[in-house]
Amino acid sequence: MTHPSSSADQAGHAASQRPQTLFEKIWQQHEVKAATADHPAVLYIDLHLIHEVTSPQAFDELRKRGLPVRRPDRCVATMDHSTPSLPADAEGDFPFVDDLARQQVRKLEENCRDFGIELFDLDSEHQGIVHVIGPELGATQPGKTIVCGDSHTSTHGAFGALAFGIGTSEVGHVMATQCLLQHRPKTTAIEMTGRLQPGVSAKDLILALIAQIGVGGGTGQVFEYRGEAVRALSMDERMTLCNMSIEAGARAGLVAPDEKTFAYLKGRPMAPQGEAWDQAVARWRDLVSDEGAVFDRVVTLDASKVQPMITFGTHPGMGMAIDDAVPAEIHGESTAKALDYMKFEAGESLLGKKVDVVFIGSCTNSRINDLREAAAVFRDRKVAPGVRTLVVPGSKKIKTMAEAEGLDQIFRAAGAEWREASCSMCIAMNGDQVGPGQLAVSTSNRNFEGRQGKGSRTLLAGPATAAAAAVTGVVCDARRLGGN
Amino acid sequence: MEVFQRISSHTAVLEQANIDTDQIIPARFLKITDKQGLGENAFYDWRYDEKGELNPDCRLNQAPFNTAQVLVAGDNFACGSSREHAPWALLGMGFRAVVSTRIADIFSNNALKNGLLPVVVPAAFHAKLIAAPGTSVSIDLESQTITLAEDGESVGFSIDSFARYCMLHGIDHLDFLLQQEAAIQAYEETAV
Numbered sequence: 001m002t003h004p005s006s007s008a009d010q011a012g013h014a015a016s017q018r019p020q021t022l023f024e025k026i027w028q029q030h031e032v033k034a035a036t037a038d039h040p041a042v043l044y045i046d047l048h049l050i051h052e053v054t055s056p057q058a059f060d061e062l063r064k065r066g067l068p069v070r071r072p073d074r075c076v077a078t079m080d081h082s083t084p085s086l087p088a089d090a091e092g093d094f095p096f097v098d099d100l101a102r103q104q105v106r107k108l109e110e111n112c113r114d115f116g117i118e119l120f121d122l123d124s125e126h127q128g129i130v131h132v133i134g135p136e137l138g139a140t141q142p143g144k145t146i147v148c149g150d151s152h153t154s155t156h157g158a159f160g161a162l163a164f165g166i167g168t169s170e171v172g173h174v175m176a177t178q179c180l181l182q183h184r185p186k187t188t189a190i191e192m193t194g195r196l197q198p199g200v201s202a203k204d205l206i207l208a209l210i211a212q213i214g215v216g217g218g219t220g221q222v223f224e225y226r227g228e229a230v231r232a233l234s235m236d237e238r239m240t241l242c243n244m245s246i247e248a249g250a251r252a253g254l255v256a257p258d259e260k261t262f263a264y265l266k267g268r269p270m271a272p273q274g275e276a277w278d279q280a281v282a283r284w285r286d287l288v289s290d291e292g293a294v295f296d297r298v299v300t301l302d303a304s305k306v307q308p309m310i311t312f313g314t315h316p317g318m319g320m321a322i323d324d325a326v327p328a329e330i331h332g333e334s335t336a337k338a339l340d341y342m343k344f345e346a347g348e349s350l351l352g353k354k355v356d357v358v359f360i361g362s363c364t365n366s367r368i369n370d371l372r373e374a375a376a377v378f379r380d381r382k383v384a385p386g387v388r389t390l391v392v393p394g395s396k397k398i399k400t401m402a403e404a405e406g407l408d409q410i411f412r413a414a415g416a417e418w419r420e421a422s423c424s425m426c427i428a429m430n431g432d433q434v435g436p437g438q439l440a441v442s443t444s445n446r447n448f449e450g451r452q453g454k455g456s457r458t459l460l461a462g463p464a465t466a467a468a469a470a471v472t473g474v475v476c477d478a479r480r481l482g483g484n
Numbered sequence: 485m486e487v488f489q490r491i492s493s494h495t496a497v498l499e500q501a502n503i504d505t506d507q508i509i510p511a512r513f514l515k516i517t518d519k520q521g522l523g524e525n526a527f528y529d530w531r532y533d534e535k536g537e538l539n540p541d542c543r544l545n546q547a548p549f550n551t552a553q554v555l556v557a558g559d560n561f562a563c564g565s566s567r568e569h570a571p572w573a574l575l576g577m578g579f580r581a582v583v584s585t586r587i588a589d590i591f592s593n594n595a596l597k598n599g600l601l602p603v604v605v606p607a608a609f610h611a612k613l614i615a616a617p618g619t620s621v622s623i624d625l626e627s628q629t630i631t632l633a634e635d636g637e638s639v640g641f642s643i644d645s646f647a648r649y650c651m652l653h654g655i656d657h658l659d660f661l662l663q664q665e666a667a668i669q670a671y672e673e674t675a676v
Contacts, residue, residue: 220589
């Protein structure tokens with residue numbers, strides 16, 4: 001861009017030299033129109049992930065207006081929420097929980113066909129939870145803007161992409177225009193110092209952060225996770241971290257890309273190839289917050305002090321170290337109502353509480369790293385009598401990978417159910433659910449009342465803690481089980 | 485989108501904090517492919533008993549709260565899932581505005597596109613509303629004020645100017661975006 005005068009030139013130069021956060025860089029690169037007094041910024045969206053639950057009304061809106069999907073090449077669709085976690089029968093029929101679920105999935109097939117969108121359906125080797133397959137396909141890339149009608153879109157921030165959940169109206173906006181009207185969020189640096197101790201996972205880290213800042217603590221903000229603890233995490237672990245940013249109310253979570261990010265993406269089907277790969281990596285290397293960049297807020301957490309975590313209440317901010325006593329209040333607010341629902345008493349320990357269900361899966365903890373962590377606990381052990389245990393891989397690819405490693409044999413030998421890729425018991429739409437009053441230890445992301453089925457009582461934890469609960473039948477610290 | 489200029493209504497109150505969208509509309513009701521029936525199923529696990537009968541103890545089922553157009557809720561309302569079914573369900577119940585001290589981002593975005601007004605008020609004013617379920621309020625979007633009928637106390641709230649303009653005139657945000665086609669094309673030609 002040329003400027004009419006030298007003073008404007010200098011001003012432009014000064015602006016470009018100002019240290020920027022990673023978020024600012026991505027935002028600036030995607031502004032089709034900057035915000036004015038009359039309208040928010042028009043932000044270009046590079047990748048639109050679509051699933052069966054939040055898209056049908058948006059497709060209908062396009063039909064009503066006679067509009068096409070503007071860039072079907074920027075859409076990736078799959079089915080995950082309403083899909084069964086059991087395989088098809090001999091005739092190839094899938095055991096949907098009811099006709100509504102079957103129709104919803106059919107509707108997505110029809111919509112993708114009509115609008116020319118690539119769909120990874122139940123017969124595709126790439127099908128899986130939308131936030132698991134995006135990275136797996138290499139569609140998720142540093143510097144991209146990524147949206148989906150799903151709040152856990154924040155997962156993709158692990159790659160240094162600006163990724164956030166939207167509602168169905170906005171799904172329609174992106175379909176029709178590839179753009180969204182967006183207010184610029186504030187930025188928060190989450191400085192995670194030190195290193196996680198052995199036996200402490202990325203899930204524990206994010207639960208500790210949410211317990212610290214609260215479920216509304218990130219409202220209006222984009223988090224950038226930084227520091228030694230974050231650099232040390234694998235890509236799978238960074239996804240777990242970013243995934244639950246929304247549980248603190250944040251719009252998105254970001255981790256600056258590095259060699260681990262590039263190594264993960266290299267050679268994936270939708271990642272750039274050959275010369276384009278080298279050019280992309282060169283561009284991606286600039287996607288870091290500049291030295292001296294100013295964040296609106298800084299939060300610090302010492303990762304070396306984090307213990308295995310568990311939630312005790314009815315939102316993800318009600319978390320504590322697994323051997324702590326249940327608090328009577330958090331963030332100055334009484335926990336009485338939540339404890340009444342959970343049938344816990346303030347001051348008691350959850351260690352030794354009898355567990356009915358264990359769920360290992362969801363977009364938070366269903367990747368190969370999570371399955372390995374759980375399998376290490378299940379190896380040569382049995383699921384305790386009376387505990388129903390579901391292990392649900394995040395994608396077909398992960399299922400295949402786990403089976404190649406023999407992890408499925410470990411789960412089956414222990415007495416756990418090894419299922420097909422789906423959201424399954426996290427959102428309990430497909431028939432996989434926790435019964436009324438039952439206590440579940442779950443690697444998912446939400447412990448809201450009834451989230452896993454009406455009357456269900458959910459304890460959120462990492463894969464090792466969940467597996468330890470399965471084999472002992474009670475809430476326990478996986479580190480105390482000893483090696484096997 | 486339905487025009488929203490000013491409403492006067494008594495309130496319904498749900499004082500608890502962190503009411504999540506799974507409470508507003510449980511996930512098992514998300515298998516629909518349209519927007520039908522969400523009002524009846526809103527707050528299902530609170531409003532209905534084991535047999536699926538209306539629970540008379542739930543305040544949302546009691547007069548006059550069951551005809552309120554304004555829902556006053558505890559802090560951090562509508563956190564959790566991005567489901568637009570949540571504002572559709574609240575509109576289906578007859579609500580036109582929700583009032584809290586903090587409202588989750590995605591829900592606010594969704595609500596504003598459907599003519600449901602998210603009103604964030606200071607804690608002291610909120611406490612008065614919580615303490616007086618059923619009290620009458622008027623909400624004026626043009627002046628961005630909410631006023632208690634009883635004593636005339638009024639506080640301001642803030643809605644971004646674009647969303648306010650659209651709601652006041654019943655304009656769909658998509659119409660605005662569709663007019664940006666030239667700029668979008670220009671962006672696509674230059675962007676990497």
